[in-house]
Amino acid sequence: MAASEFLVVGGGVIGMMTTLQLADAGHSVTLIERGRCGQEASWAGGGIVSPLYPWRYGTAVSRLSSWSEGFYPELAQRLREEAGVDPEYRQRGLLYLRVDEESRALSWAREQGKRLERVDADFLYAREPEAAPGFSEALWMPMLGSIRNPRLVRSLRTRLEAMPSVTLREGVEVTGFKMAGARAVAVQTRTGPVAGDQLIVCGGAWAAGLLETVGVSLPVRPVKGQMILFRAPQGLVQRVVLMDGRYVIPRADGRVLAGSTLEECGFDKRTDVQARDSLWASATAIIPALADCEVEHHWAGLRPGSPGGVPFIGAVPGIDNLYVNAGHYRNGLVLAPASTRLLVDLLLGREPILDPAPYALNGRLSVAG
Structure with missing residues (x-):
């Protein structure tokens, strides 16, 4: 099997929305999930489409949140029509x-x-x-809305399954990366390597453990x-x-x-x-x-x-084709549309929806020598 243009590690809301947007843009994507897509934090949360006390967060979180809140009605309608599963978006305050x-x-x-x-x-x-x-x-x-997140993840998974440019590989645990110089050419799994041209870690609470295998210390717990x-x-x-x-x-x-x-x-x-x-x-x-x-x-x-609840979005320093989108703390579902759109903009060389600097990894982590 030829390597996909993009390989996404982690099948939560962040990973699935990233995959959907890349596939929408005409690219081939392999999504790898160690369990079943959407069954970890994305399933377990409450589905409020706002930080609980938004005034307690800094500008970086507020900007992602504001963009995402405006996008959810459109996303819910699309998934209801294309996947046949209603995510039950409700805007009742x-x-x-x-x-x-x-x-x-x-x-x-x-x-x-x-x-x-x-x-x-x-x-x-x-x-x-x-x-x-x-x-x-x-x-x-x-204006606050909420979404029924177990139904959201089911609708995302159903939509991805129907897209010919998407390969879902569930029940596959990624244990590390296969490197060739400063490039990650594949992920290592218990059943062998899986190749991709561009690799994206969307592993939620498990993202730090994956990046540790290439000497990168990501402060996500x-x-x-x-x-x-x-x-x-x-x-x-x-x-x-x-x-x-x-x-x-x-x-x-x-x-x-x-x-x-x-x-x-x-x-x-x-x-x-x-x-x-x-x-x-x-x-x-x-x-x-x-x-x-x-x-x-x-x-x-x-x-x-993560520190301040600000996610890490962007390129991993020192590795040419490895990216991360993780560390959303309590607001993964809240921030998912904007954070995934921002990373996809960077990956595809488009004008980003927001200034990516506050979320970049540079200066926010340490790389082992």
Whole structure:
């Protein structure tokens, strides 16, 4: 088999969106995933199409987020039509309860041109009658959207499977790279090398381990997040509600997600009763009626933590044809459309949608001698 023009390592949302855009541009792409595409952090998250508290992030994250938020409606419609799987994009806004940095948040919104406003109790309980009682005000972000990420990854995978220029290789673990001087000519797998002209690492929390095999130290680490899912009556919760760093997210069928924990424990994806109880307590504090609903599922995923939550996007220094797109921390799904478009622009020599400098690897990592 001839080498593909592009070889993408990692089949999460970042890897699949990269593959889709390269294939759209007429290129042959092989996507390699050690498990099944979309089953790690991309599946495990909540699907809010915004950082939870966007005013706490720097400009680099805000620029990616703003571009991506505007792109999701178009992407969801395309995937619904072309893949036959509805990612369930919903734009019903977000209510913030008990924000202790309200002035900072409102200042950020004015500077960014984002709609964020203080609302009174009548407004709050008209929109979410089951929200915790006793609040006299809240913050309201009316344009915020959410997407059902398990359905998003299924729709992306279905679309890629149907594209003749895309080769999906699942159940194939990449263990390193085959080098020829300053060029990576293939990835090494347990079943032999797989060649590609341009290699792109989109391995999420596992990206650092891959780059270590070529002496590159990428400061990306796994950060576990646990979530629970309530089987709730349809309409109990209408939109995302966030309080004290925890959130509830409604789905179209009535189910309600609650998340999430932040745990530094390596690659351990086990769930535990303490986290479940903590998430249940947070969810029922936000929506008391959830106490009467069954907890249907409890799971964990591994986010790719990075300094400041700013992803690494671009060429790997010292290797002619190796690129990376990883380190999105809590915002992989939020930032995916913009971060993948930015890298594809660089790969294809197009005018980039954003200044790539804040995300470049140069100056942000160390290369072993």
